Amino acid sequence: MAGMRRRVPVIGLVILVVGLAGVALWVRSARDASWAAAQARQAAVRAAAAHAVGLLSLNHRTVDEDLKRVLVTSTGRERERYADGQAALKAATLKNKVVQTGVLRASALESADADRARVLIVADAVIRWENGEKTAPEERFFRWRMEVSKVSGRWLVSDSELVQ
Template sequence: MAVLAARPARILIAALSGVLAVLVGTGVWIAAQARDEQGRAGDKQAALLAAGTHAKSLISLDYKTVDADVKRIIDSSTGAAKAEYEANAAKLKTTTVENKVVQHGVLRATGLASMAGAMAKVLVVADVEIRWDGSKSPPQERYYRWSMEVTKVGGVWLVSKAVQVT
C-alpha cells in the first residue's frame, strides 16, 4: 500500500518538474528576445545617428578648418564612399580654401528606410547656408536630400554610400 501511495507523489513531482522546466525555458527565451530587440533598437538609433553625423560633416565646411572637416567626412565613412572621399579630399580642400568657403549645415531629419543585419538604408534631409569670406555675394541656401547606406564595421556604423536624391 505504501508503494501505491508514493507513486502519485512521484508522478506529481515529475509533472511539476516538467512544468517548471517549461516555465524556465520560456523565461530564458523571452529574455533572449528582449535582448535581441533592444540590440536592434540600439542598432537602428546608431545607424540613424551615423548617417546624420555624416551628412552634417558633408555640409559643414570652413576654409579655416578644412583639414579637420575633411577628416571627419573620411572618418565617418567606409568602403567605396571612403575611397571616393579620400580620392577627392585634396581637390575639396583646395577649392574650399581658395574660395574662402564657409558652409554651415543643419540636419533636418533622418529616417530608417530599411535594415538587415549590419546594413541599413537611411534617408537624410539637411539644409546649408554657403558664404564666401570677403565676397560681396549674398549667402546661398541649399537643400540636400540623401539616401545613405550605412554598414556596421567593428561595432561602429559608418556610411558606405551616399547618393543625393531629388
C-alpha cells in the first residue's frame, strides 16, 4: 500500500511535466507561426516598395536593365501592362535622355493573407533631361495601392492603381 501511495504522486508529476511540455511546444509553435506570418507580410511590403522604386527609376544609359528590373518584380496584369508599354517608354527615355530617380517615402500593409497582400506606397521621382530641352529638374509624386501575390515562393506585384 505504501508503494502505491508513492506511485500516485510520481504518476501525477509525470503527467504534469508531460502536460507542461505539450503546452510549451504549442506556445512555441504558435509563436513561430506568428513570426513567419509577420515575416511574410514584411516581405510583401518590401516587394511592392522595390517595384515602385523600379517603376520610378529610369536612366537612358541603363534603360534595358531598368526595364528588366520592373519585369522581374511583377507578374500577371501588372507585368503585361508594363511589357506592353515598354518599347514606347524605352524610345522616349532614349530620345529625351531621361534620368529619373525614384525615392520611396512610405509603405504600409493594407491587408494580407497567406499568398496575397495589398500594400500602400508613397514614392516620388525627380526627373532630369540631359538633352538640354528642359534644364530644371521636375518632381512628381505617386501614391499607389499595389496587389502583391506570392508566386513560387516570391512576392511579386500583380496589379497596381494610382490613388489620391
